[in-house]
Amino acid sequence: MTGYPLISDHGLIGDLQTSALVTTDGSIDWFCAPRFDSPSIFGALLDHGHGGHLRTRPTAEVFASKQLYFPDTAVLVTRFMSEAGVGELIDFMPVTGAVASDRHRLIRMVRCVRGEMGFAIDVAPRFDYAREQHTTHLTADGAVFEGPRTSMTMHVVREPEDERLAQARADGNGDVHAELSLGAGQTRGLVLETGTAGPIRQVRVSEVLHLFDETVAFWKHWLGLSTYSGRWRETINRSAITLKLMTYAPSGGLVAAPTAGLPEQIGGERNWDYRYTWVRDASFSVYSLLGLGYTEEAAALGRWLKDRVEEQEAGSGSGPLNIMYRVDGSSDLAEEVIEHWEGYKGSSPVRIGNGAAGQLQLDIYGEAIDSIYFADQHGLVMGHQGWLKMCALLDWVSAEWDQPEEGIWETRGGRQDFTYGRLMNWVALDRGIRLATSHGRPAPLDRWRAERDAIYNQIMERGWSPARKAFRQHYGTDVLDASLLRMSAVGFITPTDPMWLSTLQAMDGELVSDSLVYRYDPEASPDGLRGSEGTFSLCTFAYVDSLARAGQLDKARVTFEKMLTYANHLGLYSEEIALTGEQIGNFPQAFTHLALIDAAITLNRQLDAKPSTAGSPAPAIPAPQPAAQEARAAEA
Structure with a gap:
């Protein structure tokens, strides 16, 4: 049109x-x-x-x-x-x-x-x-x-x-x-x-x-407050400013995008309202902002997350946390259609509000608690009341993790046992254990450890596809999913483990198109929506991060440099890249710019490593403490 x-x-x-x-x-x-x-x-x-x-x-x-x-x-x-x-x-x-x-x-x-x-x-x-x-x-x-x-x-x-x-x-x-x-x-x-x-x-x-x-x-x-001094500084600076522009200063909440209704497929129905703060996006932004030295912004987002954790107001079947909120922390996101608008280039319906707000997405608990743990490592320590609320959240996770859910991509095709959701529940319990032992805080550590280990074993047994020689989207399919690119980044598996390298190779053959990465194959894994979609830019940057951690630096750098050519004339990214190279989806998207910053930091660190260690992956987090050390720390 x-x-x-x-x-x-x-x-x-x-x-x-x-x-x-x-x-x-x-x-x-x-x-x-x-x-x-x-x-x-x-x-x-x-x-x-x-x-x-x-x-x-x-x-x-x-x-x-x-x-x-x-x-x-x-x-x-x-x-x-x-x-x-x-x-x-x-x-x-x-x-x-x-x-x-x-x-x-x-x-x-x-x-x-x-x-x-x-x-x-x-x-x-x-x-x-x-x-x-x-x-x-x-x-x-x-x-x-x-x-x-x-x-x-x-x-x-x-x-x-x-x-x-x-x-x-x-x-x-x-x-x-x-x-x-x-x-x-x-x-x-x-x-x-x-x-x-x-x-x-x-x-x-x-x-x-x-x-x-x-x-x-x-x-x-x-x-000028940024501490980043590595390669791609101009690109990183523009992404940082863009994230700041999408932050609601009174609460610290970061909107996923400042737009609504921009289509993932021109003329299609995948048109969502992204002007809200996702727990997931807010959690990831803590990493990116602290990585650039912006402790004040990271602390504000941490407070926003802490407030949501302390409220513990369950949504419609979504557990103690909703997956998203308005920028002020309220949870009224009723979805409606603006019938009298034709939509961008005829892409209708135009949706205002977001009906996915009440979905059960188990991964958000891992992302939220992981960001609290990461902030704790940078001196932003949670107080006593916050710790009690987080313990209640982890008790819920330990009791409820083993159930079907809608998953990270907010599909509307029914609940499944998504591997990524299980992965992040493992992260939630693991980080809770680390926080308890490092600060000597009271916690039911035996139960948390038992559930953490049960999740690990289940993922290794049911999340692994022997036919594909790769970790799969959910237990009932052999479909691959780019969300699992975070498995090595969160420390679940080492970046050079043969199972992980095999997964990267499988993704490269199915999800990667000349360096650009699809979330998954909608035809092989129906998501309840008509039409197709482009490659997801955040997945491409996550792929760069995974390659860099695995020591595949040449491939990681070429992929990263190629992706930079898809930015617009100002260095901004939307959610997706169409087959033609055109940007589609809501614009600009915070998640994409967050993933860009994380990938650049990881890749820059790896490239700066000494030649003798250049092929070795940078650890995502400190190595887990042995059980005896954990017990001694808990008793301290």
């Missing part, structure tokens, strides 16, 4: 409570406020004709556009080149504090840097996924867009000597249209302020330039 940019033709800006997507030709086609998971204000990304947008582009019939981030920041610059001159849009959101707010500012500076350039401006909000009507009040200094529940004020950035907003008018839909002509060196623009119905005020260029300087300074300072 015409009118839709590629998913990858976007940059991301944000203020640490919400964010917006900006296309390479100057349109903001996705913006929700006041939070990531709030109803949309601009939603043309999911319905080009009815979703709403903020568009600024040259009036020239022919122009080219380029896009870049102002170095080491989240300030986005879109440049236009025409025969008459060169112009720029500079989009950013001044950083909001850690206190939740309904008021957010989105600033668009419009600048002519060479020659002359005319710009056409269209402001077309569609509140609440275009379900809420609004009225528009237009003045010489801006406009107020006001609906029954939502409001937004637009302030025009101009100088006293300027003419009034040239040719500005409001049409029958309440949209504002204007034209602006600038000469070299002139800067004007717009300030959109959500959560307020005025008053409209005059905004000077000097004011937005000051906000620009403050925003640039914030991001440069934040990035």
Whole structure:
């Protein structure tokens, strides 16, 4: 369908409570406020004709556009080149504090840097996924867009000597249209302020330039806190900034992606809302952030996880933890379909909310407790009450691990005995035992050890496929699953064990396509959904990590370098890569950028190893203590 940019033709800006997507030709086609998971204000990304947008582009019939981030920041610059001159849009959101707010500012500076350039401006909000009507009040200094529940004020950035907003008018839909002509060196623009119905005020260029300087300074300072000094530093920095942009500062929660409804297959039904915090993603992010030296962000995520553990409010059959929550920790994620939107390039249904929230996914307990253990190793130690709650969680795991579940990929084809879920329950109990023994904390260690060992034996007996000579997706199939790439990373099996090397070889033959990795084969393992999907970018980076740990450094590096070519022009990744190389799925995806950081850290460490040890895998975690040592530590 015409009118839709590629998913990858976007940059991301944000203020640490919400964010917006900006296309390479100057349109903001996705913006929700006041939070990531709030109803949309601009939603043309999911319905080009009815979703709403903020568009600024040259009036020239022919122009080219380029896009870049102002170095080491989240300030986005879109440049236009025409025969008459060169112009720029500079989009950013001044950083909001850690206190939740309904008021957010989105600033668009419009600048002519060479020659002359005319710009056409269209402001077309569609509140609440275009379900809420609004009225528009237009003045010489801006406009107020006001609906029954939502409001937004637009302030025009101009100088006293300027003419009034040239040719500005409001049409029958309440949209504002204007034209602006600038000469070299002139800067004007717009300030959109959500959560307020005025008053409209005059905004000077000097004011937005000051906000620009403050925003640039914030991001440069934040990035300067990184301790990463290895290869691929620019790539790692961009992934770190992207993760920060997807973090909700008031709670520390990290959204899986700032978008909803972007398809895993164009025209298909695999269109999910990712604007929530998954326990799994939050857990993995603790590793990545601590790996870069961001202890404050890791601690905030740790507190978010701790709060969820301490609440222990069971969802619909999901156990003590839900698999995902809203960014503030609430659990109301009822799924609905926006029937009046056609979806990205006709990909319907457009889903808001997420019906998978009540699924039983046993792996989340291992990921959560593993992140607590990892944070503990970096000095972020859990207090007494937190320990009691975690013990209750581990008691539940020790009693409930041996049952079918929906699995990590949130399939809707029924519960199975997924190997990955069992693996992460082994991790949960193993890390609980380590924490108890290292700190001398009270715990039913005999029971935890017995269940941990039972899981280990079951995986080795039932999770291994003699026919495939590989670990399998679940006990009732011989299908391979890329989630099991984490088996060596969590210390369940050594990276050079023959069983593991055989598994890697089997995955390479079935799941890997010129370095890109599929999650699994949907035809061989029905997941309850129609259609197909692309390769999963996080799985590709997990494959790099596994290869590096196994000492296959040349292959790991080539795979990693190839994967970097699939990033968009700004270094951002969506969830998947289609057969054509096009990015598909929600964008940008936190899990992909987390996996990129982890793979880069592991690969860089291995490449830096001395030649005599370059082929040896780096240990994922400290070696387990013998039982006698554990017992002595527990008695200390």
